[in-house]
Amino acid sequence: GTWLEGACEPVTCDPPPNIFHGSYYCTDGFRFDSVCRLNCSDSVGIPAVAAARGSVHTGLGSNVIRCRKDGNWTGSFRLCPDSKGQCSLPQNLHYSLQYSCKRGHGIGEECELSCREGNNEVVILPSNMTAKSVYKEHWRNPQKIKNIVCTMKLKWYPSPELLHCIKGCENFMGDNYCDAINNRAFCNYDGGDCCQSTVKTKKVIPFPTACDTRNECSCRDPNAIENRNEEHVHSLG
Structure with missing residues (x-):
């Protein structure tokens, strides 16, 4: 038999809402037990690191939150009392x-x-x-x-x-035809249509028919059996 190499994934919490981006400090990112503190003007003079690591109250209604072992925060950030103003019009946008x-x-x-x-x-x-x-x-x-x-x-x-x-992706993913335009990670490798081990019919049919099955219509999905890295498989004999 064979063992597939396993890994232990640490518990993490989702990032706080984007409105607070750049205004808080976390002791250990978004990992379990990390403490994040929102930097409001009323905490001026208290270094962000010290404030986050100090003995502070966390929970609902507090601007200090902690990542729990269930992957949820102890509370949620509140907008700082003196927060006001508006952003200028978006600048330097790509012409497209x-x-x-x-x-x-x-x-x-x-x-x-x-x-x-x-x-x-x-x-x-x-x-x-x-x-x-x-x-x-x-x-x-x-x-x-x-x-x-x-x-x-x-x-x-x-x-x-x-x-x-x-x-973008064409709306043909998972239709049993390997569409070259969708054969990329962004389109989930055409929903599995380009690898014999993942296509429902177990037979890869390129589209268009002239599409090269050794190039644009080849099996590119790294998670497909055809592309598994043998270094991660340990044989027990």
């Missing part, structure tokens, strides 16, 4: 993007994002990645973004400069 701020630009308000070209998706692209590289390097799976929010620091989050439009 457009936005709509139906409720204005105040703290906590969101602007909806969309792409000028149909069937495109708004994503966050790091500085070392381009829209072309995402399509060519099938393992790239950038985060999809629907809107940006005006934070307590009066800055848009995510940062507009990091947002781009890339080609």
Whole structure:
């Protein structure tokens, strides 16, 4: 028999709402028992690290929260009493993007994002990645973004400069035909249609038929049996 290498995943909590981005400090990220403190003006003079690590009350109604072992916070952040103002209009947006701020630009308000070209998706692209590289390097799976929010620091989050439009997925995933345009991580490798071990019919049918099964229509899914890394499989004889 064989053992598949296992791993212990630590308990983590979801990040606090985006409106608070950049305004809090956590002792250990979002891991279990990490304490996060919101930096309001009434805590001026108390170093953020010391405040978060000190003996402080946590829970509902407090701007200090702790990640519990069940993956939930002990409470939730409240907007600081002196928080006011609004974000300026989003700047440095890529030409392929457009936005709509139906409720204005105040703290906590969101602007909806969309792409000028149909069937495109708004994503966050790091500085070392381009829209072309995402399509060519099938393992790239950038985060999809629907809107940006005006934070307590009066800055848009995510940062507009990091947002781009890339080609979206065609609505043919999981139809038993390997569609080249969907054969990438961003489209869940066409819903498994491009690997013999994952396609429902157990037979890969490329689309279009001229699509090269050794290239664009090859089995690229790293989780498919065909591509499992033998280094992670330990034989017991």
